Amino acid sequence: MRQKLFAIIGLDFTPVSHTERWIAITGAFFGILSVFLISDYFLQAHIALIMVASMGASAVLLFAVPHGGLSQPWAVFGGHVISAIAGVSCAKLVTITWLAAPLAVAVAVGAMHYLRCIHPPGGATALVAVMGGEKLHALGYLFILEPVIINVTIILLTAIAFSWFNPSRRYPVYFAIDKMEKPSEVITPYPAISHADFVYALAQIDSYIDVNEHDLMRIYQLAIKHHKSSSESVQ
Known part of the structure; x- marks a missing residue:
C-alpha cells in the first residue's frame, strides 16, 4: 500500500x-x-x-x-x-x-x-x-x-x-x-523491434515525454503490440 x-x-x-x-x-x-x-x-x-x-x-x-x-x-x-x-x-x-x-x-x-x-x-x-x-x-x-x-x-x-x-x-x-555500461547480451522472448515500432508507440502516447523507466516500459509494451499485429497482418 x-x-x-x-x-x-x-x-x-x-x-x-x-x-x-x-x-x-x-x-x-x-x-x-x-x-x-x-x-x-x-x-x-x-x-x-x-x-x-x-x-x-x-x-x-x-x-x-x-x-x-x-x-x-x-x-x-x-x-x-x-x-x-x-x-x-x-x-x-x-x-x-x-x-x-x-x-x-x-x-x-x-x-x-x-x-x-x-x-x-x-x-x-x-x-x-x-x-x-x-x-x-x-x-x-x-x-x-x-x-x-x-x-x-x-x-x-x-x-x-x-x-x-x-x-x-x-x-x-x-x-x-558512450559512458553507460552496456549489457553484453540482450535476452528477450519477443522478436526484434524496429525503429518504426517505437515511432508508432510514441505516437500512441501523444504527449511530450521526459523519459523515465515507467514511460520506457509503456513505450516498449506498445511497440511489442504493434510489432505483433504487424507481423500477423503480413502472414
Missing part, C-alpha cells in the same frame, strides 16, 4: 550518490551566482533578481536532472529565447497586463512544442518580459540578448563544466551514452 501511494504521488527512491548530489549543489550555486552577476551588470538589481528566478528553475533541471530531455542544451537555450521573444512581443502588442501575461506563456508553450525545445522555466522568462516593469520594457527586444541569451549561455557552460567531474553524468546526455 505504501509503495502504491509513493508511486501515485511520484516519490522516487532511486539511489543517488553523495558525489552526484554535491556536484548538483555546487553547480547550482556557481551557475546562479554567475547568472546573477551578469544580470546585475546589465540590469538594475531588482530586475536582476526577477531574471534570476527563471534561471533558478533551469538550474534545478541542469544540475539535478542533467540527463532529462527538458535539460538538454536545445531545450534550455531554445526554451528561454523563444519564451523571451514571446514575452517581449506580447508586452509590446497587448497593453493589458492581465491579458498579456497568460498570452505570453501560452504562446511560449506553443512555440516550444513546435520547435521541440520544451523547457518549463521558459514560462517564467515569458512572464518576466511582460511583468518586469517599465525599465525592463524599455529594453525591448534587447532583453533577448541582455540578459537572456547571455545568462542561458553562462548557465549551460557551467552545467557542462560541472558534469565532467563525474563520468556517469556527462552533459549533454549525448556524451553520457
Whole structure:
C-alpha cells in the first residue's frame, strides 16, 4: 500500500550518490551566482533578481536532472529565447497586463512544442518580459540578448563544466551514452523491434515525454503490440 501511494504521488527512491548530489549543489550555486552577476551588470538589481528566478528553475533541471530531455542544451537555450521573444512581443502588442501575461506563456508553450525545445522555466522568462516593469520594457527586444541569451549561455557552460567531474553524468546526455555500461547480451522472448515500432508507440502516447523507466516500459509494451499485429497482418 505504501509503495502504491509513493508511486501515485511520484516519490522516487532511486539511489543517488553523495558525489552526484554535491556536484548538483555546487553547480547550482556557481551557475546562479554567475547568472546573477551578469544580470546585475546589465540590469538594475531588482530586475536582476526577477531574471534570476527563471534561471533558478533551469538550474534545478541542469544540475539535478542533467540527463532529462527538458535539460538538454536545445531545450534550455531554445526554451528561454523563444519564451523571451514571446514575452517581449506580447508586452509590446497587448497593453493589458492581465491579458498579456497568460498570452505570453501560452504562446511560449506553443512555440516550444513546435520547435521541440520544451523547457518549463521558459514560462517564467515569458512572464518576466511582460511583468518586469517599465525599465525592463524599455529594453525591448534587447532583453533577448541582455540578459537572456547571455545568462542561458553562462548557465549551460557551467552545467557542462560541472558534469565532467563525474563520468556517469556527462552533459549533454549525448556524451553520457558512450559512458553507460552496456549489457553484453540482450535476452528477450519477443522478436526484434524496429525503429518504426517505437515511432508508432510514441505516437500512441501523444504527449511530450521526459523519459523515465515507467514511460520506457509503456513505450516498449506498445511497440511489442504493434510489432505483433504487424507481423500477423503480413502472414
